[in-house]
Amino acid sequence: MAELSSSLLYAAFIIYFIATAVFAVALTVKKSDEATTMNKWGRWGYILSIIGFISQLGYFITRWIASGHAPVSNLFEFTTFFGMMMVLGFIVIYAIYRLNVLGVFAMPVALLVIAYASMFPREIEPLIPALQSNWLKIHVTTAALGEGILAISFVAGLIYLIATINQSKGSKKTGWLEFVLYTLLSTLGFILVSLYFGLTDYQATFNWINENETEAELVYELPAIAGPHEGELLTEDKFGPLFEAPSWMEGIDAPKKLNTFIWSLLSGGMLYGLLRLLLRKRLGAALQPLLKNINTELVDEISYRSVAIGFPVFTLGALVFAMIWAQEAWTRFWGWDPKEVWALITFLFYAAYLHLRLTRDWHGERSAWLCVLGFVIIMFNLIAVNLVIAGLHSYA
Amino acid sequence: MDKIKCECGHLNPYGTILCESCGKPIQEEADHQLLNMRYEGTARRSQTYNTNFVDKTWNFFSSVKVGVWLIVITLIASAIGTIFPQQMYIPQNVNPAAHYENEYGVLGEIYYLLGFHNLYSSWWFVLLLGLIGVSITVASIDRGIPLYRSLKNQRVTKHENFLKRQRMFGTTKRPEDEEQFIEEAIFRLKEKRYKVRREGNNILAEKGRFSRWGPYVNHVGLIIFLLGAMLRIVPGMYIDEDMWVREGETKAVKGTDREYYLKHEQFVLETYDPKEERYSDALNRVGGTVVKNYQSDVVLYKADKKLPGAKPELTEVKEYPIQVNRPLQFDGFSVYQVDYRQEMSEMSFQLQNKETEDAIGEFTVDLQNPKNEYDLGDGNKVILRNYYPDFYFDKERNQPATRTNVPNNPAFIFNMITPETPDGEIAFIGIRQNLDPSGENQYKIAFNGVDTEFITGLTVNRDYTLPIIFVGGIIFMIGVVQGLYWNHRRIWLKLNEEEVWVAAHTNKNWHGIKREVDDVTSKLQLNPAIDQQEKKKER
Numbered sequence: 001m002a003e004l005s006s007s008l009l010y011a012a013f014i015i016y017f018i019a020t021a022v023f024a025v026a027l028t029v030k031k032s033d034e035a036t037t038m039n040k041w042g043r044w045g046y047i048l049s050i051i052g053f054i055s056q057l058g059y060f061i062t063r064w065i066a067s068g069h070a071p072v073s074n075l076f077e078f079t080t081f082f083g084m085m086m087v088l089g090f091i092v093i094y095a096i097y098r099l100n101v102l103g104v105f106a107m108p109v110a111l112l113v114i115a116y117a118s119m120f121p122r123e124i125e126p127l128i129p130a131l132q133s134n135w136l137k138i139h140v141t142t143a144a145l146g147e148g149i150l151a152i153s154f155v156a157g158l159i160y161l162i163a164t165i166n167q168s169k170g171s172k173k174t175g176w177l178e179f180v181l182y183t184l185l186s187t188l189g190f191i192l193v194s195l196y197f198g199l200t201d202y203q204a205t206f207n208w209i210n211e212n213e214t215e216a217e218l219v220y221e222l223p224a225i226a227g228p229h230e231g232e233l234l235t236e237d238k239f240g241p242l243f244e245a246p247s248w249m250e251g252i253d254a255p256k257k258l259n260t261f262i263w264s265l266l267s268g269g270m271l272y273g274l275l276r277l278l279l280r281k282r283l284g285a286a287l288q289p290l291l292k293n294i295n296t297e298l299v300d301e302i303s304y305r306s307v308a309i310g311f312p313v314f315t316l317g318a319l320v321f322a323m324i325w326a327q328e329a330w331t332r333f334w335g336w337d338p339k340e341v342w343a344l345i346t347f348l349f350y351a352a353y354l355h356l357r358l359t360r361d362w363h364g365e366r367s368a369w370l371c372v373l374g375f376v377i378i379m380f381n382l383i384a385v386n387l388v389i390a391g392l393h394s395y396a
Numbered sequence: 397m398d399k400i401k402c403e404c405g406h407l408n409p410y411g412t413i414l415c416e417s418c419g420k421p422i423q424e425e426a427d428h429q430l431l432n433m434r435y436e437g438t439a440r441r442s443q444t445y446n447t448n449f450v451d452k453t454w455n456f457f458s459s460v461k462v463g464v465w466l467i468v469i470t471l472i473a474s475a476i477g478t479i480f481p482q483q484m485y486i487p488q489n490v491n492p493a494a495h496y497e498n499e500y501g502v503l504g505e506i507y508y509l510l511g512f513h514n515l516y517s518s519w520w521f522v523l524l525l526g527l528i529g530v531s532i533t534v535a536s537i538d539r540g541i542p543l544y545r546s547l548k549n550q551r552v553t554k555h556e557n558f559l560k561r562q563r564m565f566g567t568t569k570r571p572e573d574e575e576q577f578i579e580e581a582i583f584r585l586k587e588k589r590y591k592v593r594r595e596g597n598n599i600l601a602e603k604g605r606f607s608r609w610g611p612y613v614n615h616v617g618l619i620i621f622l623l624g625a626m627l628r629i630v631p632g633m634y635i636d637e638d639m640w641v642r643e644g645e646t647k648a649v650k651g652t653d654r655e656y657y658l659k660h661e662q663f664v665l666e667t668y669d670p671k672e673e674r675y676s677d678a679l680n681r682v683g684g685t686v687v688k689n690y691q692s693d694v695v696l697y698k699a700d701k702k703l704p705g706a707k708p709e710l711t712e713v714k715e716y717p718i719q720v721n722r723p724l725q726f727d728g729f730s731v732y733q734v735d736y737r738q739e740m741s742e743m744s745f746q747l748q749n750k751e752t753e754d755a756i757g758e759f760t761v762d763l764q765n766p767k768n769e770y771d772l773g774d775g776n777k778v779i780l781r782n783y784y785p786d787f788y789f790d791k792e793r794n795q796p797a798t799r800t801n802v803p804n805n806p807a808f809i810f811n812m813i814t815p816e817t818p819d820g821e822i823a824f825i826g827i828r829q830n831l832d833p834s835g836e837n838q839y840k841i842a843f844n845g846v847d848t849e850f851i852t853g854l855t856v857n858r859d860y861t862l863p864i865i866f867v868g869g870i871i872f873m874i875g876v877v878q879g880l881y882w883n884h885r886r887i888w889l890k891l892n893e894e895e896v897w898v899a900a901h902t903n904k905n906w907h908g909i910k911r912e913v914d915d916v917t918s919k920l921q922l923n924p925a926i927d928q929q930e931k932k933k934e935r
Contacts, residue, residue, distance in 0.1 A: 002674070066674060097907070123677035126668045126686050129720035297930070301907045308880040308904075315876060320869050327862070329721045331636070331732045331855045336516045337485075338478040348471040352464050354880075358904065359434070359460045385478070 001066040002124060008059035009080065009114075015052035016087065016111050019045050023103030027290060042100040049091060049107065056084045067124040070137035074125055078140065079117030079382065085141075085148025086110040089306065093152050097302050101294050106155045112184065115191045135325035142317025143343075147378050149310030150350065156303035157371030163296050164365060167285035177284045180372055185275075186268025190260070193267045197222050204238035206231040208255070218256055225262050228255040300364050303371045304357060311350050318343040342381035349377055406549065409542075411444030413437035416549040419558030430928055431561040433901055436550075438542030457527075457534035466528045473524065477515035480507050529622045532615045540612040547605060552595035554888055554899075562888075562899040563906070564913060566925035570894055577896070577920070581889055584916050590887065597891035603884075608903060610879020617872030624864030635729075635858040640737070642764075643849045646697070646710075651856050652729065657697040657710055663736060663850030664691040664717075690733050692718045692852040696726060718854065728858050735853025739763075740803050742847040745825070747772060747812060750840045756814065758844060763803040775815040778841070782809040787826055796824075812839045885909050887916070898925045 026041030060081065063071040071077040090106040127136075158180065165173050203219055208228035210216040218228055227233070227241025245255035272283070279286040322343065323333035334340060353370045356362040362370070399407045406417035413423055414437025421431065431437065442458040445451045456462055480503075486495050492513060496504035511518055559565065571577040574597065581599060582592050590601035628634040637650035641660040649656040666689040670679045679686060695715050699708035716724045723730040744760040757772025763785065770778045782796070787807035790797040796807065807826030813819075816838065823841050824831040830840065883905045890897040898917060902909040906927070913925050 068674070121678070121681060123681060124674050125678040126672075126675040126688065129687060129690050132719075133721040135721075298907060301905070305905065312873065312876045312880055316873060320873060323869070328723065331723075331730070331734065331857050333862070333865070335484075336477065336482055341474050341478050345471050345474050348467050348474070352467045352471070355460050355464050355467070360464075 001062050005059050005062035005066055006122075008055050008062060012052045012056035012059060012084075013111065013114060015048055015055060016107050016114075019048035019052060020104065020107040020111065022048060023100050023107065026100040027104055039100070042098070042103070045100065045103050046091075046094055049087060049094075049103065053084065053087050053091060056080075056087070060084065063124070069127050069131075070141070071124075072140040072144070073127055073131055073136065074120070076117050076120040076122050078144065079120065080114055081141070082144045082147060082151075082382065083110045083114035083117060085145045086113060086151045087148075088145065089149035089152040089310065090155075092149070092309070093302060093306055096305070097298065099294070099298060099302065101159055101291060101299070102152070102155060102302065105159055106152060109151065109155055109184070112187050112191070116187055119191065119194050130329055133325060133329060135321060135328065139317060139321040139325050142313060142321055144317070146310050146312075146314025146317050147382075149306055150314060150378060151375055153303040153306035153310065153371040154375030156299050156306060157368035159291065159294070160296055160299045160303060160368040161365065161372070162284055162287045163291040163294055163299065165284060165288075167282060167288050170282070174282055174284055176369075178282055181283045182268055182272050185271045186264045189267025189269075189271050190264035193222060193263050203235065204240075205234040207234055208232070210253075218253060220256055220259060222259060222263050224259055225266075226255055226259045231255070296364075300367060303368060304363075307350055307353060307371070307374075311354065314350070315347055319347055338385050339381065342377070342385050346374070346377050346381060349374055404551075404555070409439040409545075411439030411441075413439070414546075414558065415555070416546045417551045418553065418555045419550070420555035421557055421561075429561065430563055431558065433562075435539050435543050436546040438546045440538050440542055442538045454534060454538070457531045458538035460535065463528070463531045463535055466524065466531055470521075470524050470528065473515065473521055476512060480504060480513070482515065483513040486513075525622065529619060532618055536612050536615045540609075543608065547608065550600075552593045552600040553598040554600075554890070556890075556892075556897075559888055559890060559897050559899040562901050563929050564898075564900040564910070564925040564927055566898045566917065566923050567895045568898075568922040570891060570896055574891055578889075578891070581916075581920055584919050585887065588912055588916065590885075599887075599889040601887040601889075604882040605884050607878055607882035608884045610875050610877075610882075612875070613878055614872045614875025617868050617870070617875055619868070620871060621865055621868030624861045624868055627861045627864065628859070633860045635856065637856045638734070639854050639856060640851050641692070641694075641854060642739075642741075642851045648699075649696075649729070649731065649856055651858060652727075654708065655699055655701075656713075656726065656729070657699055657708075658731070658854075659695040659697065660852055661693040661695060661715075663852050664689060664693065665736070665850070666691075690720055690736060692733055692736075692854065694718055694724065694731075696724065718852075723857075728860070730857050732855045732857065733852065734855045737851045737853065738848050739851055740806065740846050741849035743806065744844040744846075745778075746842045746844045747776060747778060747814075748840050748842050750838055753842075756839070761808070763806055775813075777813050779811040779813065779820070780808060781811050781822070784808070784826075810841055812837075812841065814839060883908065885912070887913060896922060898922060900925060 022041055023045035026039055026045055029039055029041060060071060063077075072081050086106065087110050090102065090110070094102055161173075161177050161180075165177055167174060198221065202221060202223065204224055206218045206220065206224070206228050208216065208218055208231035210218070217234070218231065223238070224233075224240035225242050226245045227243070229244050229246065231241070231244065233241075241259075245258045275283060275286075322340065326335065326340070327333040349370075353362075353367070353374065356370070357367055399409060400412055400422055401407055402415040402418060402420055402422065404415060404418040404420065406415055408416055408422065414421055414431065414433075416436075416438065419437075421437075440458075442455045446455055480496065480500055483492050486492065493505075493508055496508040496513060498504075500507065507513060515521055578594065578597070578599065582594065585592050585599070585601040588601075588603075590603045592599060592601045594600075635651040639647060639650050641647050641658060643660055643663055646657055646659040648654045649658050665687065667685040668675055668679060668688045670676060670685075672679075675686075693715070694717075696713040697710035698713050699710055713726065718724045718731060718733045720733050723732045725731075740763055742760050742762055744758060746758050747756045748754060749756065756776050757774075759770035759772060759778060761767075761770075761780070766780055766783050768780055770780070772778065784796055784798040784807040785801055785803040785805075786799040787805045788797060788799055789795075796809075805827060807824070807829070810823045810825060811820040812823060821837040821839055822833055823837065823839075824833060825841055825843070830843075832840070883902050885902045885908075886900065887909075888897070888899045890899075898913065900909055900913045910925075910927065917924050
């Protein structure tokens, strides 16, 4: 059952990939009227997205059966599910607006999220007592669904920015847009680097004093650029480290995480540099002509609509259900745990967004930048709060 | 201030922009501009008066700009609070000032000095939340009441200047048979589930008006939520106590004023079997054990009311296994499984002849309630001279001492009395220590075994604010969904001497209403209504 589950996830991944390509073709169809809204290619892209989603749903159900609990209990499972909810959000929004360009951007972002998820340990883990509750499935799935829908607003916002920002000369705006694209490339870079060194079975072991002030071994799966503070390399003939992680970095295996982070930035930088060399212009400028036929008003509306749909779902899942569960498991509905606080921050951020949009006319570009920032907050809560800030939610 | 009488005869409050009834712009602007339909052009206090202190305060808090700033400041403050752990999450037995400095260096020191280690309970953070509460209240009253008045008073026949300056507007030549046209129009609009009203040659089709109340409903929910959270400081509303109960021990439940007692029968600590196939990979990777269950089997008793000091009579209420996620609940109280300790409970020893190591007798010391004397028969006995539950050697005073009353590291000074040594011999016994201070003892005490017991850590909680907070949360959710999942759409049709006019307005989601209006106009063979805002942009 566990094997079937992995195969289904793999299949879903491939199908999403094909769906992206099909949507991209749909966008380049010559007749400009048809290119942006549903055409034959767009219809196929949509059908493929749904098939991929069903396949991933199959993964979810079979893994549930295999593990005996809802597979949303660690970082791999949750992040995968988040990717799946992004696809679901896309399926819903596409059904309303039928905009092919949404598929061209939403599916790759979902793919990145799912690929990123698979970099975490994938074994089926037993549930610790704190997680043994029906609220696990209710709270986590609703929160992820809300975040998935909100992520679509990021995708629409990004499309809006690529389509409308003046690329005739470099500016602060083009700079930030390049930065957003670079961040996406860094995620891709991290995945590629991890895959490469995973396949070649790279391991370098260090002896160091860990965060609990005890001597321990730290195994790097990537060559050590940043080694542990006063660490000693035990494995012979291995690279590095070029420098040592500062001693004030806290958290479990902090130097290793810093190293991974540096690798992500470097590989993202290489990918970005390569693309810039090939294209001989800013990535935003290279992408812009592809989007020249789209209705930017509609894209703006989609980004807002995704927030309007996603915000209540997120609030219900990540705050209301979360509070009910926290009252049951931790004796208080609110305890200012970092994950809780960042859910509140996400809530406050989108609340501010809605106020600015509905009463102060923040439409178009300003609204789009906010949607990008909102996604950054969501990803920060998903990744950084689990990996960097230790708290009650560090299950992975 | 005087009310303003519109040409349609309706009396509007001072400060009105668009007549509540017919929509005629009262304060004329250049008449080609689109109307600002926000809050229906009602007279809002904040937009009307700005002379004295009360006005200025009101206007400050009713501003959405101020509200958004408050939200953003709260957001940033909340984020700062997660940079380093809050004081409640650092070890409780350390000096916080030193802890932040040692763990996080200079930044930690600054963090502590600024009081960020208790950020969420600081006066300024609570004040921020309070200001948000005030802002929500004022802003809602300032907008909600005039909006309600206006939507209640709106009439079907609208002023021409109102219709023509709507964002969606279209004109067509007047049809031949006007009665048939109007009836068909009503039919087509009802088909789209609009509520249709007619006044002569005018039609108002409206749907989803209740979604306009969404923001006010959710704000009411938030206020109730915040008030509920504030009520916690009222004595008696909120009880939160920790208690430790040993296996076999019966204790009064804290916070219940000795009305309830709890007996801890047994503590259950289960771990996952590493051989269980589906989890074996993960368990191998972690390399340790993973806990499956923490459970205190307890019996809850109710005590009858007796005179203080007298021993209460206990009646059993129920037996219950308290697990994480499954608190014991009774009479508004919840008792949670939050922690456990394992302690040594008994130590057994043997009195031996030092040379031959022949056993003379055995005895067991209860580490919580040690006896003074252990009679081993035949004139042999052991007297417990001194007991150090948590032994250390106090170098300053040069004598043994104990850190706490918890038997973490028990040590004993025994006096061994046998028929041969009636004056007794002194022995010092600790974990892995067996001293003979005189060096001339004939007897010794040998360690024979240790028993441990579990002490469960429970939290007793009773929170009368929960129902209020819950109701606030539910109202908030209803309001948010009401406001965001529905739209308030209106379509006006007007037949005048020569033309049919179509105008439409929605509070949001223009894409949706455009599709509806396009469908209706095409079915009625009217020219499509034009989005005048887009048209303006193209120009």
